[in-house]
Amino acid sequence: MTLFRLDASIREEGSASRAIADLVEHEWRAANPTEPIVRRRVGIEPIPADAWAAAVNASWTPEDARTPEQQAAVALAKRETDALVDADAALFAVPLYNFGVSQHFKTWVDLVITDPRMAAGVTPATAGKPAVLVTVRGGAYGAGTPREGWDHATGWMRRILEDVWQLDLRVVEREFTLVGVNPALDEFKDLADQLRVEAERVARQHGRDLAGPKAA
Secondary structure, X not given: OOEEEEEOOOXXXXXXXXXXXXXXXXXXXXXXXXXXXXXXEOOOOOOOOXXXXXXXXXXXOOHHHOOHHHHHHHHHHHHHHHHHHHOOEEEEEOOOXXXXXXXXXXXXXXXXXXXXXXXXXXXXXXXXXXXXXXXXXXXXXXXXXXXXXXXXXXXXXXXXXXXHOOOEEXXXXXXXXXXXXXXXXXXXXXXXXXHHHHHHHHHHHHHHHXXXXXXX
16 A cells, blocks of 8 residues: 655745644554655655646647657656556645645646646546645634635645545644744634644544554
């Protein structure tokens, strides 16, 4: 059983999304101690920004007429799609950046969608595959908060992973990750601690679910 894990954080140390995803992975690993994990760190090792356009243009170009850049983009899209499709389960850790989806995650998604197996309008090769999305937000964006509706990432990610790619998706969300970093949020320390504990609980449960019946 193989786990595909993608991290979109631009940080390794101190990354809240990585920390929550590590809990999911830990539970999966407990049930699969020797199975491989395929990792993508797109926030640190990003997909080239021009790969999507090259792959799209390649799809309209006869194979023997494609430029070297188009050939490379198609090969990269196939490699990334193979890694996702060949895995038995998937874990995505994607923080909210500037009220929107991580550019690195979207670049990766856009490239994978160019592969015929994952294109919108077809039954994707990932249909029914179990997956967990971990997303974190520095502030609070829920109903009644000053920034209600400012999270433009989570809905989009769910549409791609749940609806377009038809993954059997579970979601872990954590807010107020900037409490303790931004002094303006110090008054929310107790609430932030409660939200962290709850997110960690949910992450562990989703990790066990991701591992399958033998982890129950």
